[in-house]
Amino acid sequence: MSMWPWSNTRWSLLGRIDAAAVEAAIARAEARTTGEIRVSVAGFFRGDLRRLAERAFRRLGMVATRHRNGVLILVAPTRRQLVILGDQGIHAHVGEAFWSVLTDKLSARFHNQEFTAGLIEAIEHIGGELAAHFPPVPGGDVNELSDAVDVAQRSDSGQL
Template sequence: MNANQFIATIADQQVIQAIQSAEAQTSGELRVFVTDKFVEDPVSEAWKTFARLNMQDTAQRNAVLIFVGPKARKFAIVADEGIHHFCKEAFWNQLAHQLSEGFKAGDYTGSLVRLIEEIGRALAAHFPRLEADANELPNEVLRD
């Protein structure tokens, strides 16, 4: 599958619903970004995107970005310091492995949804939603 097919295959509405469902349980924020550019270093590009989207400005520093670069067949999951304090490298590596396996199997939307659900559970465990919580970041799937 080429990058354009990958991008077209992702069911935005299902991903958005997964983000909304996860965020209903937590003050944390999740975003998905898909680039049509070829990226050599997805982690570096993810952090640049994280900053460009002002994801570090959440009140509890608990935002997570899922960055996907289908042309390079690479992705990254980056998390702000609030959530990274609780969820260490092994957690993120396990999630990356699961997403990689799902992508290899061609289950792009399902893999993203399951990843969002897992991250949502981790966020909810450490940053449960409070009555006064507001959605700090948009939920749409971003593309460039």
Template sequence: MNRFGRILKHRWLDERDLARTLDDALLTRIEARVAASEKRHSGEIRVCAEAGLPLSYLWRGASARERALAMFGKLRVWDTEHNNGVLIYLLLAEHRIEIVADRGLDRQVSAAQWRDVMERMRAAFRQGEFEAGLNAAIDAVDALLVQHFPLAPGEHNPNELPDKPHLR
């Protein structure tokens, strides 16, 4: 697809399209799932979804991965005590999914494991099951964080980042 076609595709979708895909009730359930997960490990999980990329990204031909990395920084997912924050990023216009994990967790998890998490999400999304796909991703990230960063008995994970999904 040429640059102009890509720009049109991204400008065609907006916040209303995102709200139809991820309605308020779903966002509330995702927020609760993230909060429950974070009681089991010392990590932080953020979900971020965008209808389309900003024009500056489109103009220079930036990828969804580049945007996910930028949002990882902007949302301060990197700024956790144990360097074990994870961003689950969705780009509606391109049907792209990206997972960005901070170095504390990323060095423990293989690229194949991350691809498996994303493939399970993609399979659910292809069926129109956005909630099931997000739940599967959150559960998979939760399992990895419990495996590598479990809480000790009686230990509490201070909530370092918001649990509510970030929509843009």
């Protein structure tokens, strides 16, 4: 995995992300689907990144979506790595290869310091797949989860 050429704190990363633009991209993507998308920036932690993502997925209530079609983009600046985790509903349609390719593309954008653009591009790809497999329901859909960029507190992202 390639290393990103920027300071490895979540505060440094958050200063480089236009959270309002990311949240607007999530809202646009979710308007076309019953799916839910979240972005989370982890603090320092020890342990396995995938387990941290699974823990954040539960903490953010993503396992409770009606169609099990939530997707989490978890960025770990202290590791200069990220994980994209889809719940069982969407994962059954797109498979592991989709998440792997998308993670590689987003990592490349981060390596080029294109943080906001990379996140928006990933959100658009995720939104497209969610819309294809989980279109909006007649009468509108309830936004089950917040669109805000989550900043995990140390206690949320501590040792696993």
